[in-house]
Amino acid sequence: MNAIGTEQQLVSLSRGALRHDVVNRLLKAIFQGELTAGTRLVVQGLADRFGISSTPVREALVELEAVGVAQFTHNRGAIVKPFGPQQLRDIFHLRRILETEAARCACGRLQRETLVTLRFQMQELADDDGSRQWSEEEMGSDRRFHELIAAGCGNARLADEISRYDTLVQAVREIVGNRRQVQEQALDEHLAIIDALLADDAESAAMQMARHIASTGTAVEMVMFAAG
Amino acid sequence: MNAIGTEQQLVSLSRGALRHDVVNRLLKAIFQGELTAGTRLVVQGLADRFGISSTPVREALVELEAVGVAQFTHNRGAIVKPFGPQQLRDIFHLRRILETEAARCACGRLQRETLVTLRFQMQELADDDGSRQWSEEEMGSDRRFHELIAAGCGNARLADEISRYDTLVQAVREIVGNRRQVQEQALDEHLAIIDALLADDAESAAMQMARHIASTGTAVEMVMFAAG
DNA sequence: ATACTCGGGATTGTACATAATATTTGGTGT
DNA sequence: ACACCAAATATTATGTACAATCCCGAGTAT
Numbered sequence: 001m002n003a004i005g006t007e008q009q010l011v012s013l014s015r016g017a018l019r020h021d022v023v024n025r026l027l028k029a030i031f032q033g034e035l036t037a038g039t040r041l042v043v044q045g046l047a048d049r050f051g052i053s054s055t056p057v058r059e060a061l062v063e064l065e066a067v068g069v070a071q072f073t074h075n076r077g078a079i080v081k082p083f084g085p086q087q088l089r090d091i092f093h094l095r096r097i098l099e100t101e102a103a104r105c106a107c108g109r110l111q112r113e114t115l116v117t118l119r120f121q122m123q124e125l126a127d128d129d130g131s132r133q134w135s136e137e138e139m140g141s142d143r144r145f146h147e148l149i150a151a152g153c154g155n156a157r158l159a160d161e162i163s164r165y166d167t168l169v170q171a172v173r174e175i176v177g178n179r180r181q182v183q184e185q186a187l188d189e190h191l192a193i194i195d196a197l198l199a200d201d202a203e204s205a206a207m208q209m210a211r212h213i214a215s216t217g218t219a220v221e222m223v224m225f226a227a228g
Numbered sequence: 229m230n231a232i233g234t235e236q237q238l239v240s241l242s243r244g245a246l247r248h249d250v251v252n253r254l255l256k257a258i259f260q261g262e263l264t265a266g267t268r269l270v271v272q273g274l275a276d277r278f279g280i281s282s283t284p285v286r287e288a289l290v291e292l293e294a295v296g297v298a299q300f301t302h303n304r305g306a307i308v309k310p311f312g313p314q315q316l317r318d319i320f321h322l323r324r325i326l327e328t329e330a331a332r333c334a335c336g337r338l339q340r341e342t343l344v345t346l347r348f349q350m351q352e353l354a355d356d357d358g359s360r361q362w363s364e365e366e367m368g369s370d371r372r373f374h375e376l377i378a379a380g381c382g383n384a385r386l387a388d389e390i391s392r393y394d395t396l397v398q399a400v401r402e403i404v405g406n407r408r409q410v411q412e413q414a415l416d417e418h419l420a421i422i423d424a425l426l427a428d429d430a431e432s433a434a435m436q437m438a439r440h441i442a443s444t445g446t447a448v449e450m451v452m453f454a455a456g
Numbered sequence: 457a458t459a460c461t462c463g464g465g466a467t468t469g470t471a472c473a474t475a476a477t478a479t480t481t482g483g484t485g486t
Numbered sequence: 487a488c489a490c491c492a493a494a495t496a497t498t499a500t501g502t503a504c505a506a507t508c509c510c511g512a513g514t515a516t
């Protein structure tokens with residue numbers, strides 16, 4: 001009956017950027033399964049629970065529709081779209097398509113020096129194994145890596161779309177957490193991709209990227225939907 | 229100085245779906261070059277010119293940001309992003325990526341009968357050359373074709389993204405108009421893709437689709453940015 | 457010349473009105 | 487008594503009007 005969990009989400013939402021915060025909260029709620037498919041996203045209800053006004057909520061909803069987790073019907077508001085293993089796979093499928101093409105296009109367009117530097121930092125991380133805040137570092141490295149390729153692909157729009165999907169992936173990551181093993185594997189795969197880029201082998205880079213995304217996709221799926 | 233052209237756009241905008249109409253108008257304006265890069269999209273100004281209130285305009289703006297033609301800066305509102313030949317190419321590049329993968333995935337997932345039927349209708353169109361409303365028919369055929377593949381690719385999200393890009397392409401189409409020659413070529417390419425699908429040759433279908441999108445992309449670019 | 461303040465303009469958020477849809481209630485016919 | 491239809495009511499989406507905050511630039515004083 002209740003549109004959102006009973007948790008009384010009172011606000012420490014910083015003035016300005018309300019919309020963004022609402023988007024992230026709802027994303028998380030949907031991915032966690034608190035908001036299930038078909039649930040009506042009642043504007044006033046959400047506004048009350050978040051302790052804010054309706055306008056930012058409405059704007060958040062159109063953003064949610066844009067990222068494909070909610071759906072508007074005219075004069076009937078928004079409902080949440082299904083989210084489960086299949087939808088997670090779909091997300092990573094899209095991400096794979098986008099980032100693969102980005103890697104292909106970025107090949108030969110990035111400065112060697114930049115690549116070498118990044119590779120060095122990553123290699124260092126791979127060795128410096130024991131540090132307690134390794135996860136954080138790896139997190140940053142991961143982001144930089146993917147952003148570098150996206151930014152260097154020569155298609156600003158493609159970079160934007162990748163960034164859009166990064167929003168979703170970040171939300172997933174918040175739920176899944178940072179598994180050490182997954183991050184280590186990711187690091188290896190990143191290195192392989194950089195090597196392909198350094199070798200000016202676009203197709204190899206694309207292939208490796210495809211494998212990389214697919215692998216993290218299945219890893220995430222394992223964690224999120226451990227058979228119950 | 230003026231945020232939008234001086235044209236006094238008075239409204240016959242039907243109640244409900246205001247947002248959508250605003251989106252389309254602004255899209256058209258941006259693609260036509262009336263709104264150039266960096267122009268501030270002042271909410272109140274647009275609301276006045278459209279004769280409506282600010283809320284739907286604001287929602288339209290976040291939608292425009294989502295489709296990548298506007299950009300928000302916090303507490304400084306939205307500005308229009310650059311649009312020119314390069315950006316048009318970027319759009320068709322994305323569309324190519326998406327639809328190519330859709331074709332690849334749809335191969336073997338569509339009912340033969342559906343394909344055969346569609347092929348028959350298209351072949352009929354190819355023959356029935358003289359009709360005066362040929363353009364309209366072709367238009368519908370085009371849409372059906374691409375929607376069929378998108379819907380049948382097995383990834384609802386991919387279908388959604390394709391639909392999102394269709395919004396952009398439709399806006400472009402409104403400006404470019406329906407060139408007979410382009411449509412005829414498109415029809416041929418559609419037939420080739422269907423044949424590949426019927427032959428269960430996913431890679432061929434993907435290839436043909438890539439060529440098809442690329443070809444219409446360059447055709448559109450020719451028309452829109454005829455060297456001046 | 458530089459730093460500071462103050463004012464105009466615009467974004468962001470709130471409160472309210474209107475219209476459309478869903479629901480419930482009451483009546484009617486079988 | 488029960489099913490079904492219709493009108494009234496409640497809920498919610500959509501749009502309008504308004505207030506507060508924020509950014510930027512002009513003017514001024516040091």
